[in-house]
Amino acid sequence: MMRRLLLAVALLLMAAPAFAVNPDEVLADPALEARARALSAELRCMVCQNQSIDDSNADLAKDLRLLLRERIADGDSDEAVLTYIVSRYGEFVLLKPRVSMKTVLLWGAPVLLVLAGGLSLLVFARKRAGKPTGSKLTADEQAKLSELLKK
Template identity: 55%
Template sequence: MRVLTILLCLLLTGTPARAVQPDEVLPDAALEQRARDISAELRCLVCQNESIDDSDAPLARDLRLLVRERLVAGDGDREVTDFIVARYGEFVLLRPVFGLHTALLWLGPVIVLAFGAVALVRGARRRRQEAGTPALTPEEKARLDAILGQD
């Protein structure tokens, strides 16, 4: 129990590890913050589920340095991102842009959910109809007509 408590405390007090090395940090705090913001939006091409800001991969380091180099050269945030995308493709963006070429990526889950909802509703209706009152046999119908006094 004591070990579990210690582990829980460590998990709760831990902060996310940043892979940015001290020699990469820019002396200008505002420029460094811009670099961090841009790096947080770029995918590590090696890890693929991490930003380059969080990845320890050598390629991620190279990309972080490239981002900082472009910022020091005077590029704006959008220019830096466009430069990286032009060089590595849109896959490098953690949040791809919405366009005709990515419409299926963005709309695919919604379409699948819509088809699933339609299938569920149709299935429920079908089950409800099948579970309804069964049709009367001719003998039952004749008997019911006799009871109701209809000929």
Template identity: 65%
Template structure:
């Protein structure tokens, strides 16, 4: 029984790592190790537009392969890392970056939930203070002065009728 369990575990491990093993093709590797290292580093910064949660280095989608080849072409042409990033972003938009650039749009995207939470907390504090102020206006028996006067009047009228 333990032999079958170990075989199943080995099969599962092999299948779990197979996706990453097939994502990067050996025919894409550049001859210059320094350029290849830069290409691999840059490939980790770009999002696969098909998978969306993987870098193009980890994805085996055809578009990810095209982007990996494009990065390598630009590096071989002599572009700097920033020029390659700018070129890919100009073709595919900001969404292609796994780590978005700091801009007004990203500040709004990340800041809006924080702002909404702060506004909600402010509303809750204001409502709580309003309730505390209303509670302070009432006397120890829970009645305001106007309610106490109305109650006294009703009791007085009841006593006269009785």
């Protein structure tokens, strides 16, 4: 009995994203709805942050789904719809950010910092390797050393 209950709960949890898009949001034209689904899979829910707006039940995700479908129904191209939504909500709304100077810096800066740190460690280590450690021998110590070496 307990196993059946757990199985039922697990099935409901796995099917939860399917309930995110409400029937009243679906466009009548299947081609437009397919475009809307494809675009909404690229947009992040600003509340959930790791879910697309299609997978989220948040009110903001619903508003974004409606806005997206409204723009598609008005005849906007896919790029125009994404540009409009990004202009209102920022780049963060995209699950896969566009390649721009900002994203190149964001992803490239850590690599450059690690390379710069490694290069500076290498230069520092090479400078230290050529330098003798310790202090010079005093005249008394030098004499004792010469005496030991003669034996």
